[in-house]
Structure formats: C-alpha cells, structure tokens
Amino acid sequence: MLLRLPTSVSEAQEYMSEGAVPIGGATLVWATWQRDGFPDHAMSLRELPEANTIEREALGAAVVLSRIDDRVPEVLRRAAAGVGTGAVRRTATVGGNIVGSTLRCLLPAALVLDARAVILEPEGVAETDLAEVLAKRHLLLSLRWRTPVTSNYVKAAAEPGGPSPLVVAAALHSVDGGGTLLRVAVRSEDEVFSESAECHGPADTDTATATATATATDDILRTLWNGPLGRLPASARELVGRQVTDLLAQAADR
Numbered sequence: 001m002l003l004r005l006p007t008s009v010s011e012a013q014e015y016m017s018e019g020a021v022p023i024g025g026a027t028l029v030w031a032t033w034q035r036d037g038f039p040d041h042a043m044s045l046r047e048l049p050e051a052n053t054i055e056r057e058a059l060g061a062a063v064v065l066s067r068i069d070d071r072v073p074e075v076l077r078r079a080a081a082g083v084g085t086g087a088v089r090r091t092a093t094v095g096g097n098i099v100g101s102t103l104r105c106l107l108p109a110a111l112v113l114d115a116r117a118v119i120l121e122p123e124g125v126a127e128t129d130l131a132e133v134l135a136k137r138h139l140l141l142s143l144r145w146r147t148p149v150t151s152n153y154v155k156a157a158a159e160p161g162g163p164s165p166l167v168v169a170a171a172l173h174s175v176d177g178g179g180t181l182l183r184v185a186v187r188s189e190d191e192v193f194s195e196s197a198e199c200h201g202p203a204d205t206d207t208a209t210a211t212a213t214a215t216a217t218d219d220i221l222r223t224l225w226n227g228p229l230g231r232l233p234a235s236a237r238e239l240v241g242r243q244v245t246d247l248l249a250q251a252a253d254r
C-alpha cells in the first residue's frame with residue numbers, strides 16, 4: 001500500500017483522482033484491511049494544514065480526538081472526550097469518527113452546532129451539510145460553525161453487551177434579529193434524531209424569574225416532543241429534558 005501524505009489541497013486532489021482511500025488513525029480500517037487486503041493507495045490528511053486546524057469555529061478532519069480542547073465549544077469537546085479509551089482518542093480522527101464510524105459520538109455535537117462540512121471533491125473544495133457528507137462519504141477536510149451562546153453534552157453509561165449508549169447534545173444559538181434557537185440532537189440505539197425550537201421570553205433573557213423560566217422551558221420541550229424526539233423512549237426524553245433545562249438555566253445566568 002502506498003500511503004500519500006499531501007501537504008496542499010491540490011496534492012490531495014491529485015491523490016484523490018488516483019483513487020487514494022482516505023485514512024485517519026486507522027483504528028477502524030486496520031482490522032478490515034488485514035482481513036480483506038490493503039488498498040493500493042491510501043491518503044492521510046495529517047500533513048495538510050487545512051485538515052489540522054483547531055479554532056473557535058473550525059475543526060480539521062485530521063485532528064485526533066485527544067487534541068480537541070477548549071478552543072472549540074463545550075459540546076464538541078465533551079463529545080470527543082467521551083469516545084472510547086485514551087488510546088483510541090490519541091489515534092482516532094474527527095474525519096474517521098464522523099464519516100467512518102457507526103457510533104459517531106461527534107455527530108450529534110456537530111449537528112447542534114449546525115456545522116457545515118468543508119469537503120474535497122474532484123473539482124476542488126466545496127461546502128455542504130453533514131447529511132450529504134454521510135450519505136456520499138465525501139472526503140472531509142474540516143467542520144465550520146458559528147459559536148453558540150452555550151452548549152452541553154452528555155453520554156449515558158454503556159451497559160456491557162448492550163446497545164450503544166444514549167448521547168444528548170444541545171446548543172443555544174443567537175438568531176439574527178433577536179431571540180435564540182435551541183438545537184438538540186440525540187443518538188439512541190445508533191440512530192440520530194435532531195430537532196430545534198425557537199426560544200422566546202424568560203428562558204431567553206437575563207431577567208427571568210424561576211417560575212417564568214420553568215414555563216418557557218416546558219413550552220420549548222413541548223415543541224421538541226412534537227418532532228422526531230417525541231419518538232424517543234421515556235428514559236431518553238427524561239435525559240433530554242434535564243439537559244435542556246440545565247442549558248436554558250445556564251443561558252439565563254449568563
């Protein structure tokens with residue numbers, strides 16, 4: 001196997017046209033390749049600056065999960081910190097997790113940030129949404145988003161031999177023209193559900209009283225249950241309710 005290490009986007013484009021298979025930390029592909037045979041060409045983005053950025057509003061696809069720190073929003077940092085073991089996090093990459101893994105702990109976090117995917121296509125660099133990246137398995141260069149007002153993430157404890165643990169990600173965003181928008185994404189049994197709700201009134205202001213905030217939170221949760229999150233089992237809805245309540249209280253305290 002010839003491993004390509006492009007240092008520029010044009011080089012990556014050239015290797016892509018030669019059919020080089022993207023590779024991150026190889027935590028998933030190695031076993032498969034040993035069993036089924038190695039590809040002729042593979043390409044790692046670890047020497048490509050565009051894929052190694054860690055900024056307030058951008059994260060490169062070649063960044064290994066253990067390098068993700070408080071430069072990025074809390075929801076993404078916590079999602080990365082909760083993946084597998086320390087050894088996996090020191091090797092696995094953002095691109096491998098979002099595009100290549102089935103668990104995809106980073107996906108709910110990226111969804112609530114309303115992240116856009118910067119991808120490399122044969123014609124050059126383009127931007128698209130995460131759904132398209134997953135459907136077409138594009139070569140991911142990086143993720144970009146706008147900093148939220150606040151965000152949070154929780155991963156339930158895994159039961160040995162059970163389904164993948166429940167993940168709840170939430171972020172509150174300022175909306176142009178005023179107000180805020182809450183985005184919630186949940187991974188439940190390998191399926192990812194997401195929904196958003198506009199926040200009006202007390203949960204959205206710093207003069208909220210406890211009662212008025214609780215009423216506004218109930219209204220927001222009702223909106224969420226009217227969408228796909230309403231199909232979640234009761235235990236998952238309870239966790240979503242707790243995360244949303246905490247997030248809105250956190251926003252009101254700011």
Ligand SMILES: Cc1cc2nc3c(=O)[nH]c(=O)nc-3n(C[C@H](O)[C@H](O)[C@H](O)COP(=O)(O)OP(=O)(O)OC[C@H]3O[C@@H](n4cnc5c(N)ncnc54)[C@H](O)[C@@H]3O)c2cc1C
Pocket residue numbers: 021022023024025026027028029030045061062082083084085088091092093094095096097098099100101103104105106137138139140141
């Ligand atoms: C012990 C263990 C525990 C784990 N626990 C968790 C967990 O709790 N949560 C979780 O989410 N995951 C978990 N994982 C999965 C882990 O996140 C993945 O192994 C990892 O994210 C894959 O990353 P990688 O960089 O090693 O990908 P690789 O193995 O290198 O590649 C995987 C796939 O992604 C593709 N790919 C890689 N980079 C890109 C790119 N930039 N653009 C497009 N495609 C790309 C490759 O072509 C390949 O098909 C666990 C894995 C292990 C081994």
